[in-house]
């Protein structure tokens with residue numbers, strides 16, 4: 001196979017070239033491909049793999065980018081165990097294709113995108129939030145002929161991928177590729193700007209898309225939560241990614257939670273040199289809603305998981321955190337709304353886990369748009385305001401947020417076509 005060599009710093013090795021050729025050749029080009037149906041961004045998977053197989057990696061990159069405005073980020077962090085790869089027909093023969101790896105490699109061959117100019121220069125839509133959903137929506141609007149401007153409350157655009165995912169999982173270079181694409185096609189992002197009331201923007205814009213995500217961590221609601229040394233997960237991840245936590249050398253870290261964010265936090269703490277990282281989870285391993293790869297990565301970094309353990313209080317010496325008072329739990333036969341068995345405390349089972357730092361990772365929330373009703377089609381009780389991403393759906397993956405942004409763009413295009421008449 002001949003590769004069209006790209007003008008990029010990363011050059012594929014001969015070994016990689018051989019692997020790509022043989023991996024792409026395994027694709028069966030299925031009719032009604034199940035992999036594609038399982039991709040939230042609807043990337044034309046067999047088609048891009050066919051391009052990879054024939055050596056046209058630039059075209060493969062274009063196909064991926066057209067379907068997924070965050071092509072480089074998703075090629076790096078998309079969870080293999082819940083989307084396309086799990087549905088690959090080859091799994092019934094030998095093993096599923098490594099679709100994410102092929103996607104990631106093809107993205108390296110993307111050519112520079114040019115500014116997309118429209119006859120109408122006016123920015124008709126305001127997007128609030130420069131994370132995956134907001135960026136995806138703005139790109140889809142732009143490619144459909146509608147200009148938008150993105151308002152971002154933080155100093156830098158990119159949302160969770162740029163600010164919170166540990167760099168050892170998602171390097172800046174991948175985020176830069178996607179943000180450069182957004183800038184190159186001519187989308188303006190105004191950072192450091194808080195929009196208190198999205199409805200105010202309707203004086204200037206035909207529609208507003210709100211994709212502010214879930215920026216607040218849920219609180220435990222137990223004694224001692226304000227103790228020095230107790231930090232919310234997002235704060236910790238942001239500080240770690242920004243390099244403002246140089247080292248946790250010798251510290252004992254306890255992470256409270258049982259989701260993928262808690263595993264990211266625990267892995268990041270271990271990566272920063274913590275002497276001990278313990279993750280406390282109130283249910284058992286079967287109830288833990290995490291990706292196997294994340295769990296394995298955390299275990300490989302030495303993270304210990306205490307299942308069936310619930311925090312009761314944060315303990316201090318009067319000044320700083322010294323430990324987490326816990327209680328053992330057992331699971332009832334009844335299940336909660338998530339379908340998981342409900343934990344109950346085991347009497348007289350209290351104990352204290354020593355800790356210098358406790359990181360709370362029990363879920364995210366938002367206080368934004370509290371009084372607004374969100375409709376199933378992502379419109380709201382305020383005409384012209386649409387919502388999406390984690391704010392509307394709850395915590396999800398990056399590629400799901402990308403899909404949300406695309407879906408919202410379709411609704412917004414219908415709406416602005418109507419109001420523009």
Ligand code: SF4
Nearest residue numbers: 027028030035088089
């Ligand atoms: S399911 Fe697997 S074999 Fe079928 S088209 Fe998708 S990647 Fe190819």
